[in-house]
Amino acid sequence: MPGDRRNVTYLALGDSFSSGEGDTDKNPVTGRKYYRQWTDVNEDKAKGAPKEKCHVSTRSYPYKLANWMGLGSGPSAAWASVACSGATVYDMNWDNSGGYEGQDSPLGRLHGYDNKGTLQKMALNEMIPGRVKQIEFVKKYQPKVITLTAGGNDVGFGKKIKDCVHYIKSIGTCDWAKDEMNTLGSQIKGQFDRLVGLYKELKAASPKSKIYAIGYPQFITDTEPAACGLNAGAIDLDERRMIVRATQYMNKVIEAAARKAGVKYVDISQALNGGKMCEKHQIYMTGIVGLGEQESYHPNKLGHVKIFTEIAKQLDHEDLSTYSKYPTAGDESVNAPSSIYFDKGAPSSVNTTMLANSKPSKGSKQRVALAKSSLQPGSSARVEIRSKPVDLGSYTVSSDGSMRETITIPDNIPAGYHTLFVYGKSVSGEDIKITQTLLVTGKDKEDLDDDGVKDANQPCGAFLKASGKDEDLDGIDDACDPEVTDPILYTARNGKSEFNEDEGKIYVFRNTRAAKLTGVNNDYIDKSSNKDNTEALIASSLTEDTKNLSFSKLVIAKEDDKDNNISKGMPIVLAKDINEKCYALGPEDYLSPALRPGSNGYKPRGLIKLNRLPKGVSCEE
Known part of the structure; x- marks a missing residue:
């Protein structure tokens, strides 16, 4: 865990595209995701x-950038990431x-x-994101280098995408790619002044910092023919075009704001x-994890390698702290850019949090709360929810321009993503739309998607329709599998004490779902340590030279x-000793079926240390 530091060269700020939440793999050593301590914790009030x-x-x-700049790791590292999903x-x-x-607005x-x-106070000292403003870290540590991604969540882009991929709406293109494209464009354009203000505030908080405004990568193709996997959701060509064009426009706004503020824009599109x-x-890319989950539609670990590589390329492979082309000043003549796809003279539009509960249930009463100066005092504002528009009433704006009214979520709208609209007048008297995308649930907490089947009994849980396919044989339906890879034939890990295994040993298992591919279909499964009954133990560390790795x-x-005792298709374990030296191990008789301990013919099969590492492999990522 990061400790209290006084010498910070690099701080990574930003949202989920900087935090890396699309990395859904689990560390085989810990059995947990690669998320840093204090960044994947459920509440225990x-x-x-x-x-x-x-x-x-x-x-x-950011971890790859820090490694490239030689800033170290662990408590002595001269850098930290305080980026946070949803920021x-x-x-x-x-x-x-x-x-x-x-x-987690509006309350926090x-x-x-x-x-x-x-x-x-603990957060500031130990670099725990999400508890204090990210600029507080900048003020305290005065880093030489700052990177950040910002703006996407202010537009509510992630929820808009989920609105479009929701399978209930697969019969038609979502509003954000049709009637409300101009609303989306207005919201993107509206980020210009906010981003300029943010960049200038960061400069004022740490005047000697070099600040790099990282754009967003294009993460979906809008070309045909497309090869959308099942975990891409129900998304059509018009929706893909909207995503590509909105990302392009968002990057134009970020670039213009960076130029005006005098910070460096980095194009990773x-x-x-x-x-x-x-x-x-x-x-x-990580596909749909779950329709209400944060991690969907984000770069995975390989995606972050590519982003790091592109950043280095765009900066001519120079160290970020000494980059020779860093802007010397801002250009106050720069204005918010327009877009041929979005800028159609649409009314001003803002995406903001109006309901504290972003997952209201059907029939529930919810409080619409807009801050002071959101609307013209004394004017009338109309509230509507859609996919199919449902009028929720008109209300008089308070004398301070705020609005606090109670609405009822209709009983007759389908469970799924919907958008709440407030139509009114801005403080200056212009037409304005204010939006928030909501995930409306059924009344039964055990059947949130209101389809008559308990969520626990659905392969993909609530809201996601299972495909009945599992191409990579990992036990996860492809419709909700974050990454559909090549079929998984074998897995390996260090022993786990909860399974009465030796933590100093490495265990290799065969995936019994892959019997047609491995040719072995009579493996013995130890049900006491395999909840899903699909891992057959085929080898473990037996000799002293293969233990404690x-x-x-x-x-x-x-x-x-042949010189290395390796045959095609053989699982090879790569492991390190206490000195970080890398070794390759192979199982004995890996194609023989796993036998039950104590049965006729049973003998423990071990891992054999190979003569050398196979060509082209190492213990590194």
Whole structure:
């Protein structure tokens, strides 16, 4: 865990595209995702522990940048990432800093905690994101380098995408790609002034910092023919075009704001080419994890490698702290750019949080709350919810321009994503739309998608329709599998004490779902340590030279190597000793069926240390 540091060269700020929450793999050593401590924690209010879901992956691009700059790791590292999934410009700037109660608007994750001050002080000292404004870290540590992504959550882009891919609406194109494209464009254009303000505030907080405004990568293709996997959701060509064009426009706004503020814009729009959603090989993106989950539609670990590579390329492979082409000043003549796809003279539009509960149930009463100066005082504002428009009434705006009214979520709208609209007049008297995308649930907490089947009994849970396919044989239906890979034939890990295994040994298992591919269909399964009954133990560390090694990864041999006792298709374990030296191990008789201990013919099969590492492999990622 990061410790209290006084010498910070690099700080990574931003949202989920900087935190790395699309890295959904589990570390085979720990059995947990690669998210850093304090960034994937459920709330336990009785213990004074808030919900912490910033999802900072230790394999995200800031970690790779820091390694490239030689800034170290662990408590002595001269850098930190305080990026946080869901962060908006408000979570990064000085606005209401003294009253800030953490991310997760409108109340904040620390709201109601008596130990809020202690939690925030701890966050600043130990680099825990999501509890204090990100600019607070900048002010305290005065880093030489800052990177950040910002603006996407202010537009509500992630929820708009989920609205479009929701399978209930697969019969037609979503509004954001049709009637409300101009609304989306207005919201994107509206980020210009906010981003300029953020960049200038960061410069003022740490005048000597070099600030790099990272754009967003194009993560889905809008070309035909497309190869959208089942985990891309129900998304059509018009919706894909909207996503591509909106990302392009968002990047134009970020670039213009950076020029005006005098910080460096870094274009990574093409970083994921060749592995985007709906391309033939979707190897750089995580698909749908669950329709209400944060991690869907984000770059995975390979995607972050590509983003890091593109950043280095765009900066001529120079060190970010000494980059020779960093702008010397801003250009105040720069204005918000227009878009031929979105800028159609649409009314001003703002995406904001109006309902504290973003997942209201059908028939529930909800409080619509808009801050002061949101609307023209004394004017009339109409509230509507759609997919299919349902009028929820007209209300008079308060004398201070705020609005606080109670609405009822209609009983007769389908469970799924919908958008709440408030139509009114701005303070200056112009027409304005204010929006918030909501996930409306059924009344039964065990059947949130209201389809008559308990969510626990659906392969993909609520809202996602299972496909009945499992191409990679990992036990996850492809419609909700974050990454559909080549079939998984073998897995390996260090022993787990909860299974009465030796933690100093490495164990290799065969995936019994893959019997048709391995040719072995009579494996013995130890049901006491395999809840899903699909892992057959085929080898473990038996000899002294294969014990007390730390499992790194498993690869499958692509060709025979007689000199190294390797045959094609053989699982090869890569492991490190205490000195970080890498070794290759192979199982004895890996094609023989796993036998039950004590049965006739049973003998423990071990791992054999190979003569050398196979060509082209190492213990590194």
